[in-house]
Amino acid sequence: MTEMAALDPESLSAADHAAFAETVADASARELMRRLNRHAARQDAPLVLSGGDTAGVLAAWSRGYAGKHPEAGLFAHFVGCTAESRSTERLLERLLLWLRRLAALPDPLPVAPEDRREILPNWLGRAAARYRLVVVLDAVDRLTDADPEQAVAWLPDHLPPGVRIVAGVSASSAVAENLRLRGWQVEGTESAGSAGAEDAGTPESIPxxxxxxxxxxxxxxxxxxxxxxxxxxxxxxxxxxxxxxxxxxxxxxxxxxxxxxxxxxxxxxxxxxxxxxxxxxxxxxxxxxxxxxxxxxxxxxDWEHLARFLADPDVLLALLHQPDRLDLTRWWHAWGSDAELVAWYAQRLPGWRAALAGESLAELLLLLCAAFRDQIPGGDLTPFMEELAFHEESLPAGQRARALALRGSWLAEQERPEAEGLLQDALERRLERLGADHPETRTSRHQLATWHEARGNGQAAVELYRAALRAREQSLGEGDPGLIPYLTNLGAVLKAMDDPAAAKPHFRRALTIAEKHYGNRHPTTAACLDNLAGVVYAEHDFDQAETLYQRALGIAETVFGPAHAATAAAAHNLGAVMDAREEYRTAEMLFQRALDIREELFGAEHVDTASSLHNLAGVKDAMGRYDEAEPLYRKAIANWETLVGRDHPATATSVNNLADLLRETGQHGEAEQLYRRNLETWRGLMGEEHPHTLMTLCELAALYAEQKRFDDAEPMLRDAVERTARILGRDNMDHINAVTRLAGLLRDTGRRDEARELLRRTITSVEGTLGMISPRLQKLRRHLDALDVDPDRLH
CATH class of the missing domain: 1.10.10 (Arc Repressor Mutant, subunit A)
Structure with a gap:
């Protein structure tokens, strides 16, 4: 192939804007320049200059401000300085790339426009936590793909502290009024420069x-x-x-x-x-x-000509090597970036095979498949993967490892068992050639770890994550923020293995690093707080969990505002702690807040909305407000069934809660149907001896006992007592609940001595493992003491 280098679109665009600003800069409006200085010096609503030569004023001011304030970050976009500068998507792309570079973010640039809009508040918050940001947007009313009501709709309503926005619009623009209604400050101005852009005429001196x-x-x-x-x-x-x-x-x-x-x-x-x-x-x-x-x-x-051009291996390879593949992404989306495009490229394989040597063809395919997986996840990559496999044995060591890693991760996405061998082979080759902390080695190790994690092989994932952390520590040192993702991965898999005590030190260390490096108003710090809160919550340390979740909520409100998805998530998590502490009114307020935000952002049918519905119903249920809780449970169930299916753990959890409520309110017929439904669901999902299956068995048996259907209830409860003891242990709460329910049935059927013996035997079996003031041991003793005094307490 012929060596061809693609120019970096972002560098070219930056040069275009800088040259335009130098050309049009007009510093004659001194009072206006002072007004802009005052705006940049304080936290205030965005400022809009309307009318006159706003480009000249903003160009002069932004250049002067950047020179006087090197500690700040200034971004300037002049709509109309090039043809592509008039695209909203191009403006957003430039802003995101600037934020990523300024804050040294490791994240890839999202491909889809909606994903770019979603990530913007996070990247703004992460950059603004470290720098004062000044964003200058001239002539936003002249974007060619936005109507007046949508000209800056991509900007978040809430801006983090430290972000200043200055915009310029034409005097007659409807955008100015729309921005005023949004709460921006709009000031009319007529500078000493040329007339407004809308009054420009065709230059007569140029042919x-x-x-x-x-x-x-x-x-x-x-x-x-x-x-x-x-x-x-x-x-x-x-x-x-x-x-x-x-x-x-x-x-x-x-x-x-x-x-x-x-x-x-x-x-x-x-x-x-x-x-x-x-x-x-x-x-x-x-x-x-x-x-x-x-x-x-x-x-x-001219799509036919474009297709020929983008099928040329030299052209394609150059565009694939371009930073973030910015241009190729643009051309593919204009052409039609879907599965048909992938199939069209597959038809080019015979021609490429005839024209290119094995290594050159492999390089093209490696880069092309990576681009397809990022941008067109529905495309069929089988022909490309088969071609790579055909050449694999003859490739140089580095290319071969890349081919193994690519094919392994592709097969892993399809849950094909042969993926593991390829991923393992790629990791071993990269460890040998590149060392333990090379980026390609880190990628292979992570791919293999996630493969094991997805298959429940947590210990293998832990070993890989520990190795990754050690390698990073040796390269970066003990306190570098680059360790945070590795600490988080390790903590997360340990938590998923139901070992919060082992996970906690890793999450705590990540938080310590984040606080030291980023401070207390950074999204990364909030994420670390949330992770640590999750494990201390799992350990029932609700005081510490509340403190951590409160801090995370405070950061989310400050950085993202009161109506952002991150704020909803933080409120939801804090609500779960207050629920566990039985502070139901506070929990209700937090769950309602999360639900309101999520319904506004995501709509009624969304997994986060369903989760908030379920939790809000739960606290209303706990407060005895059954008439309010029941419709919320039913709405959550309907959402779960639509979103994840009838036989899914989330659906089953809401179904179980509704069944409990119906049993409590005497609606035994429907409650029985729901318990039976859940029993079959858990058996199918988890098996006969999973805790969820056993819990549902107990609930159904308790319902039968309440209905005096003792012949149905007793064998089920005896089965539950035996299996919870064997599977979960005699000190497990589910076992103790099964014991107390069986004791209640024995009492109600005139067998008090047998009930007393069952409780005493259980107390004796757990006294050696539970502390004297353990809530579980105390529950057994209360039931024993109340056996003859207060029979109702045996339920």
């Missing part, structure tokens, strides 16, 4: 053909490229500015004027794009052609 080509270009055209098309290059002044030898139209007003007067309809615009496409093919060097030609082809709707 129309040149203007059309400059309008159609992605990043402008060089003098040599214009001369190749038979035109002299205009001077870089007034309506045209220059960056790295490329001449561009200066701003949205000039672009709109050219479009209105010279390119009035779609046919004209497509023709202009075809003209620039011809220049790109005939007069541009490879790197410029790679940047410009696909842009033109997508806008000319």
């Amino acid at each position: 129309p053909a040149v203007l059309r080509m400059l309008w159609a270009s992605r990043r402008g055209l060089t003098a040599a490229e214009l001369e190749a098309a038979g035109h002299a290059a205009p001077a870089a002044q007034g309506p045209v500015y220059q960056v790295d030898g490329r001449l561009q139209l200066a701003g949205a007003g000039v672009r709109d004027a050219v479009r209105r007067s010279l390119l009035p309809d779609g046919v004209d615009r497509q023709a202009a794009h075809r003209t620039v496409a011809e220049i790109a093919e005939t007069a541009m060097p490879p790197e410029r052609r790679l940047d410009e030609l696909p842009w033109q082809l997508t806008r000319a709707r």
